[in-house]
Amino acid sequence: MSNTPTGTVNADATQILGSGRAIIEMKNVDKLFGNFQALTNINMNVGEKEVVVVIGPSGSGKSTMIRCINRLEKHDRGEIIVDGITLSNDVRNIQEIRRETGMVFQSFNLFPHLTVLDNITLAPRQVRNIAKSEAEKTAMELLERVKIPEQARKFPGQLSGGQQQRVAIARSLAMNPKVILFDEPTSALDPEMIKEVLDTMKSLANEGMTMICVTHEMGFAREVADRVVFMADGQIVEVGTPEHFFDNPQEERTKLFLSQIL
Amino acid sequence: MTDTAEAKESAKLAPLHSDTTPAKWVKDNLFNNVMNSIITVLLGVVVVFLLVQSFGWIANEEWEIIRVNLRNFMIGQFPSDQLWRLWTSAFVLIATFGIGTSARAHNSHDDAAEKGLVIERSSLLDLLSRFWPILVFVALVVSFAKTWPPVLGVIAGVSGIVVTRFAGWALPAPIRSRAIPMMAIGTIVSLAVLAGTSGLVALSAGIVALAIAASELSRFFEGSDPKSTAIRTGGPIVIGAATLFIVNAVGFEGYGWEDWGGLHLTLFATVVGIASGMPIGMLLAIGRRSKLPVIKGFCVVFIEFVRGVPLISLLLFSSFILPLLFPPSVETPETLTRAMIVIALFSAAYIAEIIRGGLQAVPKGQTEAAQASGMSAAKIQRLIVMPQALRAVIPAMVGQFISLFKDTSLIATIGVAEFFQYVAISNSQPAFLGKGLQLVTYAFVAVGYWSFAYTMSKESRRLEKQLGVGVR
Numbered sequence: 001m002s003n004t005p006t007g008t009v010n011a012d013a014t015q016i017l018g019s020g021r022a023i024i025e026m027k028n029v030d031k032l033f034g035n036f037q038a039l040t041n042i043n044m045n046v047g048e049k050e051v052v053v054v055i056g057p058s059g060s061g062k063s064t065m066i067r068c069i070n071r072l073e074k075h076d077r078g079e080i081i082v083d084g085i086t087l088s089n090d091v092r093n094i095q096e097i098r099r100e101t102g103m104v105f106q107s108f109n110l111f112p113h114l115t116v117l118d119n120i121t122l123a124p125r126q127v128r129n130i131a132k133s134e135a136e137k138t139a140m141e142l143l144e145r146v147k148i149p150e151q152a153r154k155f156p157g158q159l160s161g162g163q164q165q166r167v168a169i170a171r172s173l174a175m176n177p178k179v180i181l182f183d184e185p186t187s188a189l190d191p192e193m194i195k196e197v198l199d200t201m202k203s204l205a206n207e208g209m210t211m212i213c214v215t216h217e218m219g220f221a222r223e224v225a226d227r228v229v230f231m232a233d234g235q236i237v238e239v240g241t242p243e244h245f246f247d248n249p250q251e252e253r254t255k256l257f258l259s260q261i262l
Numbered sequence: 263m264t265d266t267a268e269a270k271e272s273a274k275l276a277p278l279h280s281d282t283t284p285a286k287w288v289k290d291n292l293f294n295n296v297m298n299s300i301i302t303v304l305l306g307v308v309v310v311f312l313l314v315q316s317f318g319w320i321a322n323e324e325w326e327i328i329r330v331n332l333r334n335f336m337i338g339q340f341p342s343d344q345l346w347r348l349w350t351s352a353f354v355l356i357a358t359f360g361i362g363t364s365a366r367a368h369n370s371h372d373d374a375a376e377k378g379l380v381i382e383r384s385s386l387l388d389l390l391s392r393f394w395p396i397l398v399f400v401a402l403v404v405s406f407a408k409t410w411p412p413v414l415g416v417i418a419g420v421s422g423i424v425v426t427r428f429a430g431w432a433l434p435a436p437i438r439s440r441a442i443p444m445m446a447i448g449t450i451v452s453l454a455v456l457a458g459t460s461g462l463v464a465l466s467a468g469i470v471a472l473a474i475a476a477s478e479l480s481r482f483f484e485g486s487d488p489k490s491t492a493i494r495t496g497g498p499i500v501i502g503a504a505t506l507f508i509v510n511a512v513g514f515e516g517y518g519w520e521d522w523g524g525l526h527l528t529l530f531a532t533v534v535g536i537a538s539g540m541p542i543g544m545l546l547a548i549g550r551r552s553k554l555p556v557i558k559g560f561c562v563v564f565i566e567f568v569r570g571v572p573l574i575s576l577l578l579f580s581s582f583i584l585p586l587l588f589p590p591s592v593e594t595p596e597t598l599t600r601a602m603i604v605i606a607l608f609s610a611a612y613i614a615e616i617i618r619g620g621l622q623a624v625p626k627g628q629t630e631a632a633q634a635s636g637m638s639a640a641k642i643q644r645l646i647v648m649p650q651a652l653r654a655v656i657p658a659m660v661g662q663f664i665s666l667f668k669d670t671s672l673i674a675t676i677g678v679a680e681f682f683q684y685v686a687i688s689n690s691q692p693a694f695l696g697k698g699l700q701l702v703t704y705a706f707v708a709v710g711y712w713s714f715a716y717t718m719s720k721e722s723r724r725l726e727k728q729l730g731v732g733v734r
Contacts, residue, residue, distance in 0.1 A: 072630050099636035109631035113649050123635035126645065129491070153376055168631075175635055 013044035020048030029078035053221040056231035102172025102180040110156035142170040162193030182213040338523015351452035358448025360426025365438035399713035458516025464509040472502025528681040538606040543613030568611035581676035620651030660722035
């Protein structure tokens with residue numbers, strides 16, 4: 001079967017808004033799962049302090065794309081550069097990039113056998129060799145920031161979904177990353193908990209965190225995104241500011257998608 | 263969450279019991295219709311018949327065979343002038359483990375308090391309810407004793423457990439946090455007193471020293487500067503190697519396990535099998551999931567070969583054929599040492615498959631989350647995947663330990679007189695030959711095996727419950 005959608009041009013998302021330097025550069029990236037082409041010729045840059053929201057129908061390769069950035073998936077062709085480091089097969093190179101990129105998952109993926117505090121301090125202590133007392137101090141500050149310091153000594157299983165996802169955000173912040181990748185952070189949440197997580201993400205964006213966010217929350221995209229990237233069938237179909245994207249989309253595929261969800 | 267669930271459960275069950283008298287229960291459950299009444303009466307007759315038969319048998323049988331052979335059953339041919347080694351090593355173990363476990367209980371009590379949970383301090387009654395099968399067996403053994411020293415020793419041991427429980431609880435926090443190193447040192451000391459400082463004891467001492475040094479040094483040098491990193495990584499290796507060298511060089515004689523026997527040897531072989539089978543099994547399990555064909559292939563071949571042949575054939579091989587394969591220049595290890603290695607490798611193969619099952623139960627997202635934070639593959643296995651995998655397989659793992667405990671009786675086939683073998687030995691003594699006292703000895707040995715196996719099983723359920731707290 002052909003994965004090339006007819007009538008669409010593979011859009012170029014390399015133009016960064018604002019004057020920041022590029023934290024993430026993806027050049028002609030292809031990804032195959034066996035014979036299935038999951039990503040085709042992806043070109044995208046993300047600038048410092050920029051919030052890029054990636055939307056698109058399921059199976060369009062959104063998650064695969066951001067998972068390629070920190071090598072949870074291996075891309076087959078093209079080049080990915082994170083904070084000046086070119087992603088290669090070298091383990092040390094991969095870990096250097098992973099240290100600088102935080103990730104928040106759809107299903108939280110907190111470590112169930114560790115307390116909230118230990119979840120947050122684990123990576124700083126193990127990867128950056130930060131002293132326990134210092135790591136715990138930072139962790140408590142982060143928990144204040146996501147507004148659940150009173151849960152520090154509990155286990156993830158004792159928390160609500162929204163609280164768990166906020167812990168996961170604090171966990172990724174603990175490594176002091178240059179960019180955070182959000183992979184559908186609200187999709188596994190009960191409706192009443194989505195807001196608390198989105199609010200946390202909004203305040204992060206306001207504080208100048210560089211973010212790539214795969215989401216189905218159009219309100220969030222419209223309000224917070226600097227640029228919206230629309231993907232379909234493993235390609236970037238259209239790129240633009242939220243205003244352009246939601247009010248005046250150019251591509252037929254985008255119009256179809258928006259008409260189905262709005 | 264568990265608490266409320268349990269509360270609901272007991273709320274549901276409570277009324278059922280409260281308004282039922284024994285007479286009503288009997289009428290409702292045993293005599294509620296004609297058919298059930300007939301079955302109840304028939305089974306009642308059978309039960310009464312069996313009880314009369316067995317009590318009659320217990321009262322009439324000749325128990326002298328146990329009394330005469332009690333020491334053989336317990337410690338085999340351990341010479342009288344070396345007995346102090348056994349007692350000393352037992353008391354060292356009781357002291358360090360009594361203090362250590364109680365200190366750890368206090369630590370987790372404090373941890374829980376910090377998390378706002380309340381764990382009741384376990385009383386001596388709890389201890390009794392956990393280990394009563396072993397105590398019953400010990401009482402049985404003591405009742406067969408003909409002299410005073412073993413009785414006094416057991417009384418001293420039991421009171422030692424009571425005293426050390428309180429002592430361990432009362433220790434200050436910095437010492438309590440080192441309970442595991444203390445128990446490890448106690449184990450090594452007790453082994454050294456008993457068996458002398460043979461190569462294997464020195465090796466274990468070195469490994470323990472390395473582990474303790476690693477944990478202590480990382481407490482004091484936790485910065486990321488090159489000097490701290492160098493001390494953290496280099497220090498333990500130097501200290502471990504030095505300990506190994508010193509223990510090996512200083513050296514004193516003991517009474518090596520080649521000449522041990524009875525229940526003592528059975529328990530020792532079990533502990534060795536578990537303690538060395540676990541780490542080897544973990545490595546095999548991880549190796550079998552490796553992407554490198556050489557490592558994966560080796561692990562698969564090893565596991566499938568060992569699981570594919572009976573333990574007894576491996577023991578016979580190690581006993582009779584292996585010595586022929588050693589070149590004359592190399593000193594062949596003694597029979598029992600070879601048997602212990604076989605037991606360790608055999609249990610490792612089974613443990614590996616159990617752990618592999620646990621590894622598969624850990625969601626892929628766990629590894630991904632750890633990877634995304636930049637942790638190394640080894641740390642992900644050690645800190646994230648393995649702890650969760652082990653929790654998931656506690657019942658199967660303890661089942662394997664119990665099997666191993668009973669399987670050690672197979673070393674009798676290579677001429678080692680362990681616990682079970684003394685059934686045959688005592689019945690072939692001139693005084694008891696042909697008197698048909700096998701049943702008596704089998705019954706005694708069965709109680710022995712059962713008391714330990716059942717305790718392991720109870721402890722496994724307790725561990726599951728304990729680790730289940732707060733885990734999804």
